Amino acid sequence: LFHLFDKILIGDLSQESLMMKYLFYNAFILSMDSALSCYDKGIVQIDGSEIIYVGNGACAPPKFNPDRIVDCQGDILMPGFVNAHAHTAMTLFRGYGSGKNLQDWLYNYIFPIEEKLLPEDVYFGSMIGIAEMLLSGTTCFNDMYNFEPETAKALAESGMRGRLCSIHTLDEAYAARLVRDWDGAAEGRIRICMGLHSIYTKTGPELRRGGEIANRLGVGVHIHVSETTKEVEDCLAQNGCTPFAYLAQLGVLDNPVVAAHCVDLRPGDLELMKRYSVAVAHCPSSNLKLGSGISPVAKMRDSGITVGLGTDGVASNNNVDMLEEASLASLLSKGFLKRPEVMDAMETLAMATRDSATAIGLGDCIGTLAPGKRADMIRVSRQGLYYMPYIAQPEHQLLYSGNRNDIRMTMVDGNILAEDGELKTIDLDYILSGYKKCIERLYAGGGVNG
Numbered sequence: 151l152f153h154l155f156d157k158i159l160i161g162d163l164s165q166e167s168l169m170m171k172y173l174f175y176n177a178f179i180l181s182m183d184s185a186l187s188c189y190d191k192g193i194v195q196i197d198g199s200e201i202i203y204v205g206n207g208a209c210a211p212p213k214f215n216p217d218r219i220v221d222c223q224g225d226i227l228m229p230g231f232v233n234a235h236a237h238t239a240m241t242l243f244r245g246y247g248s249g250k251n252l253q254d255w256l257y258n259y260i261f262p263i264e265e266k267l268l269p270e271d272v273y274f275g276s277m278i279g280i281a282e283m284l285l286s287g288t289t290c291f292n293d294m295y296n297f298e299p300e301t302a303k304a305l306a307e308s309g310m311r312g313r314l315c316s317i318h319t320l321d322e323a324y325a326a327r328l329v330r331d332w333d334g335a336a337e338g339r340i341r342i343c344m345g346l347h348s349i350y351t352k353t354g355p356e357l358r359r360g361g362e363i364a365n366r367l368g369v370g371v372h373i374h375v376s377e378t379t380k381e382v383e384d385c386l387a388q389n390g391c392t393p394f395a396y397l398a399q400l401g402v403l404d405n406p407v408v409a410a411h412c413v414d415l416r417p418g419d420l421e422l423m424k425r426y427s428v429a430v431a432h433c434p435s436s437n438l439k440l441g442s443g444i445s446p447v448a449k450m451r452d453s454g455i456t457v458g459l460g461t462d463g464v465a466s467n468n469n470v471d472m473l474e475e476a477s478l479a480s481l482l483s484k485g486f487l488k489r490p491e492v493m494d495a496m497e498t499l500a501m502a503t504r505d506s507a508t509a510i511g512l513g514d515c516i517g518t519l520a521p522g523k524r525a526d527m528i529r530v531s532r533q534g535l536y537y538m539p540y541i542a543q544p545e546h547q548l549l550y551s552g553n554r555n556d557i558r559m560t561m562v563d564g565n566i567l568a569e570d571g572e573l574k575t576i577d578l579d580y581i582l583s584g585y586k587k588c589i590e591r592l593y594a595g596g597g598v599n600g
């Protein structure tokens with residue numbers, strides 16, 4: 151019944167997008183295309199869910215009769231942020247178990263309280279996360295969690311784009327059902343892959359079987375790899391090789407893999423990642439907060455490995471603000487390597503958009519502003535005092551001076567889902583009342599170990 155409800159809702163959204171033609175003008179455009187083209191006083195034309203023109207107006211399609219014309223007043227237009235590693239429903243556990251290392255936090259705080267999760271918790275937690283993402287300029291996220299159909303429902307209803315997988319389940323029938331029911335649903339905004347959590351929560355045979363299931367279903371794999379030194383040292387002691395070599399032996403890397411974190415890499419790992427085309431989701435806030443370390447991002451990128459950017463769950467971040475994450479990623483690499491030229495503003499913003507999209511297999515569809523791509527776009531104001539005196543390049547202003555409050559509009563698949571701080575498809579009062587009931591039940595008696 152829920153499915154029927156979703157299909158009707160999706161129909162409504164797509165009809166609206168098919169009808170709407172937008173013309174945005176007077177914008178500073180950061181296209182994030184392969185040449186990293188920028189246009190001052192640029193124009194973007196959108197027809198339904200598709201971008202049909204990006205440029206300075208020359209050669210724009212004639213006879214375009216827009217339903218809405220937007221004067222961007224010099225604001226930035228760019229592709230929406232793509233969060234390459236998230237556990238969106240963890241808005242239920244924001245900040246829970248702070249000050250612990252990964253193993254302590256995961257096994258003594260997060261896993262025990264997640265035992266209490268019900269499907270509706272995941273729905274309301276996902277909706278809160280999606281609302282937060284839309285207001286901060288994120289248009290797609292790569293998620294790994296429990297009760298995925300609930301997050302899929304939240305995606306369908308909100309108009310957001312996402313790629314989902316189960317964090318623990320290795321039940322092939324369940325995975326197949328998830329793919330059948332949701333892969334390509336909601337006008338193609340929902341994609342499904344296979345989640346394997348990590349090498350330390352699964353046995354070798356389980357990991358091998360997970361890889362085989364992904365292969366049979368024709369979907370990619372989403373997994374945490376080499377997040378901490380403990381994970382790598384334990385793997386060396388138990389299996390005589392690094393986590394990446396272990397995953398290669400088990401056949402997991404034969405699938406398209408998104409590896410979250412990759413903080414502690416050892417000799418040979420970069421070559422393996424390159425050989426198997428492993429894509430990385432870099433999550434600097436989470437790595438710092440859990441005391442895991444600093445990922446060698448510049449080294450991976452120099453080796454030709456695709457590296458996207460993610461926030462991880464908000465229990466270890468504590469938000470889903472991709473602009474803040476991008477700023478941190480850039481500054482951290484510069485300071486850590488004592489090389490101010492690495493991870494410049496444009497490259498880092500490309501990592502948070504185009505490269506994240508490529509990492510999760512959606513590079514042909516989203517991640518840049520270009521004709522033929524889905525209209526996933528944000529408008530960012532440059533009106534704040536902290537942007538003056540406008541002598542810096544707009545991408546520098548945005549990354550090092552700007553913040554999430556500058557996001558004026560978030561569009562997904564040609565639909566404006568948030569504008570001037572207002573959510574267009576999410577009834578926040580309803581979502582908040584449901585969310586608060588879930589929180590009361592989950593933390594009754596002070597939570598677990600609380």
Ligand SMILES: [Zn+2]
Pocket residue numbers: 235236237374410462463
């Ligand atoms: Zn994670």
